[in-house]
Amino acid sequence: MQILSLGSRTLRFMSLRKVAMGFSTLLILASFASVFVKGLNFGLDFTGGTAVEVGFSQPADLKKVRAALADNGFADASVQLFGSSQEILVRLAPRGSDVKAEVIGNQVIDALKKADDSVVMRRIEFVGPSVGEDLKEQGGLAMLTALICILIYVAFRFEWRFAVGAVGALLHDVIITVGLFSILGLEFDLTILAAILAVIGYSLNDTIVVSDRIRENFRKVRIDDTVEIIDISLTQTLNRTLVTSITTILVLIALFAWGGQTIHGFATALLFGVFIGTYSSIYVASSVAIAMGVSKEDLIPEVIEKEGADLDAMP
Structure with a gap:
């Protein structure tokens, strides 16, 4: 029916x-x-840590960026394009309560500048674990x-x-x-x-x-x-x-x-x-x-x- x-x-x-x-x-x-x-895979909003946004004069090579960070003690860094091929976002887990975000950001920039002098810091954000x-x-x-x-x-x-x-x-x-x-x-x-x-x-x-x-x-x-x-x-x-x-x-x-x-x-x-x-x-x-x-x-x-x-x- x-x-x-x-x-x-x-x-x-x-x-x-x-x-x-x-x-x-x-x-x-x-x-x-x-x-x-x-x-x-909780982001920094929930886990805490540091986010560093950097800019390049040319399209960024993520493999080279990850290699440069790994060579300077940031093997656990999460690297991804952010908005365009010339902007990347580096996310890092907390490194201790006594380490300031500005210090980590400067270390990241120094590590990247060894591979490319055109790197420019855009911003740094820090979220505490608590x-x-x-x-x-x-x-x-x-x-x-x-x-x-x-x-x-x-x-x-x-x-x-x-x-x-x-x-x-x-x-x-x-x-x-x-x-x-x-x-x-x-x-x-x-x-x-x-x-x-x-x-x-x-x-x-x-x-x-x-x-x-x-x-x-x-x-x-x-x-x-x-x-x-x-x-x-x-x-x-x-x-x-x-x-x-x-x-x-x-x-x-x-x-x-x-x-x-x-x-x-x-x-x-x-x-x-x-x-x-x-x-x-x-x-x-x-x-x-x-x-x-x-x-x-x-x-x-x-x-x-x-x-x-x-x-x-x-x-």
């Missing part, structure tokens, strides 16, 4: 919900395994607080089963996005944390739109099958979801390709987050709500009889 919605064929999204949940479970397990085994630990803790608390507030809002606005589904979808997106950075060994800093919080907001917006349409159809569609109503709702919101996602992805691709090294990680997290967030708003949130037994009766408002209504109805 085909289900029809507003004169068009309804797609049976929920017929694949078991496959989708199995796929999501594998991704989550792989993410946890990578985080526990490999860990995250500050990095505080940032890591506060960032985790910010994410946890956001999820709790979302749970309360959706439970109040819709129904508690949808709230659990929405938060489950958001946790799904966060865990898999963090897992991607762990698997690929990409640097995880405050910029990436901000991107993950943005992914939470994007995914939540999509989930709220879908939940609102499900609630509306529960009340007006004369079908008792919860799965069919959810399929109808997802089909009705599919155009909106695709237009929003594709528009966002086009912007993020431009940022990823031409935005420079400064926002490369931010664009990577958001680009992946939009894909996984769109997927979770269709499959994860609704599948969790179905698994928890949401039904039409849960979203139909109760009719409250006024006192004396029976007396008024009497002739």
Whole structure:
């Protein structure tokens, strides 16, 4: 039997919900395994250390730069292009509380000038280890607080089963996005944390739109099958979801390709987050709500009889 919605064929999204949940479970397990085994490549924002930005008169040769630093006692330095081929960023782990950032910066410049006299220092930044630990803790608390507030809002606005589904979808997106950075060994800093919080907001917006349409159809569609109503709702919101996602992805691709090294990680997290967030708003949130037994009766408002209504109805 085909289900029809507003004169068009309804797609049976929920017929694949078991496959989708199995796929999501594998991704989550792989993410946890990578985080526990490999860990995250925390940036200086979390670990502390020194960042030295230097400029060259010609495109920099990263291999020569790394070799020059290794020959002068900086074998653990992280070297990458920063904005252009003539700008590089050197990141160094903490060297002790008594070593000042300016001293380390001068040592880095001296080491690089032995290989190229055109080297010019742009800036030096230092983050203490204790500050990095505080940032890591506060960032985790910010994410946890956001999820709790979302749970309360959706439970109040819709129904508690949808709230659990929405938060489950958001946790799904966060865990898999963090897992991607762990698997690929990409640097995880405050910029990436901000991107993950943005992914939470994007995914939540999509989930709220879908939940609102499900609630509306529960009340007006004369079908008792919860799965069919959810399929109808997802089909009705599919155009909106695709237009929003594709528009966002086009912007993020431009940022990823031409935005420079400064926002490369931010664009990577958001680009992946939009894909996984769109997927979770269709499959994860609704599948969790179905698994928890949401039904039409849960979203139909109760009719409250006024006192004396029976007396008024009497002739």
